[in-house]
Amino acid sequence: MPRTWFITGANRGLGRAFTVAALGRGDHVVATARDPKSMAGLADDRLTVLPLDVRDRDRVIATVNEAFEVNGTIDVIVNNAGYGLVGAIEELTEAEIRDQMDTNFYGALWVSQAAVPHLRERKSGHIVQISTVGAVGSLPLFGMYNASKWALEGFSASLADELRPLGISVTLAQMGGFDTDWAKSSMKFGSGLPAYEALRTAILGMPDYPDPSAPPPQADVEPEWVEAAPEAAAAGLLELVNMPNPPVRKVIGPGAHQMVAMALDQRRQDYLTDPEFTWPA
Numbered sequence: 001m002p003r004t005w006f007i008t009g010a011n012r013g014l015g016r017a018f019t020v021a022a023l024g025r026g027d028h029v030v031a032t033a034r035d036p037k038s039m040a041g042l043a044d045d046r047l048t049v050l051p052l053d054v055r056d057r058d059r060v061i062a063t064v065n066e067a068f069e070v071n072g073t074i075d076v077i078v079n080n081a082g083y084g085l086v087g088a089i090e091e092l093t094e095a096e097i098r099d100q101m102d103t104n105f106y107g108a109l110w111v112s113q114a115a116v117p118h119l120r121e122r123k124s125g126h127i128v129q130i131s132t133v134g135a136v137g138s139l140p141l142f143g144m145y146n147a148s149k150w151a152l153e154g155f156s157a158s159l160a161d162e163l164r165p166l167g168i169s170v171t172l173a174q175m176g177g178f179d180t181d182w183a184k185s186s187m188k189f190g191s192g193l194p195a196y197e198a199l200r201t202a203i204l205g206m207p208d209y210p211d212p213s214a215p216p217p218q219a220d221v222e223p224e225w226v227e228a229a230p231e232a233a234a235a236g237l238l239e240l241v242n243m244p245n246p247p248v249r250k251v252i253g254p255g256a257h258q259m260v261a262m263a264l265d266q267r268r269q270d271y272l273t274d275p276e277f278t279w280p281a
């Protein structure tokens with residue numbers, strides 16, 4: 001049976017790959033993008049493009065309502081829009097932090113809130129939150145990105161329990177690294193303090209954050225590590241939405257399972273330093 005999808009941030013990267021994959025299996029897609037013109041290359045009878053900046057709660061509610069009206073129903077909601085803010089906690093401004101939360105956390109929250117009444121009425125549907133292995137562990141300089149996705153995970157796990165009895169699924173898709181603009185043009189950086197130079201070198205391979213006004217560096221060597229193609233993420237998402245009983249958490253991406261295992265083990269090791277903490281046999 002063809003499905004109908006609602007996907008945020010559908011014009012680039014993973015969102016675009018999800019849109020192409022859903023159209024490719026004969027489904028209908030309501031794809032949202034801040035700039036709908038950036039979707040021009042994907043014109044298709046089964047594709048509806050709506051403008052949406054997920055930080056605008058009123059527009060989110062109106063756009064979700066419109067999406068349900070256009071198609072009669074939506075089966076799969078994908079909260080994908082997001083970006084990474086990089087900087088040590090003390091290096092980031094209030095505006096930078098609020099924008100990260102407005103996009104990655106509140107954006108997905110507003111879409112979810114707007115969609116739930118429609119899904120409840122139909123007693124079906126699947127909300128997929130595009131999360132990250134960085135919402136299981138954390139990385140220095142990525143604290144606010146981690147926080148935004150941990151917050152996404154916190155409310156979504158509760159939402160999953162609230163909606164399961166009503167016939168609606170919620171899944172946190174914990175993605176590994178994929179070759180999109182996430183770590184390139186989309187990434188935003190704080191103002192570097194000298195105190196974190198060594199950390200920047202260790203984590204990012206550079207003593208300073210890149211200058212956003214400078215042209216992108218020309219790579220003259222093959223990168224040591226090549227991220228997976230966004231199409232692989234789309235294949236993982238299709239597998240997920242085809243599951244009869246989708247899990248609350250689904251790890252997607254090469255290497256991602258090991259990263260989750262390492263993060264969980266790190267947490268366990270922390271707890272094991274507390275003699276009162278014993279693991280069940």
Ligand SMILES: NC(=O)c1ccc[n+]([C@@H]2O[C@H](COP(=O)([O-])OP(=O)(O)OC[C@H]3O[C@@H](n4cnc5c(N)ncnc54)[C@H](OP(=O)(O)O)[C@@H]3O)[C@@H](O)[C@H]2O)c1
Binds near residue numbers: 012052178
């Ligand atoms: N790539 C990875 O390795 C990776 C790993 C884990 C999780 N993720 C998550 O995957 C999601 C998609 O990222 P990506 O890798 O595809 O990166 P990307 O290529 O940079 O695409 C990001 C998308 O999000 C949109 N977006 C950003 N802010 C928005 C806003 N305020 N309102 C609406 N749309 C907005 C962008 O739209 P514009 O074109 O208008 O900027 C773009 O379509 C993000 O939530 C990211 O955190 C990615």
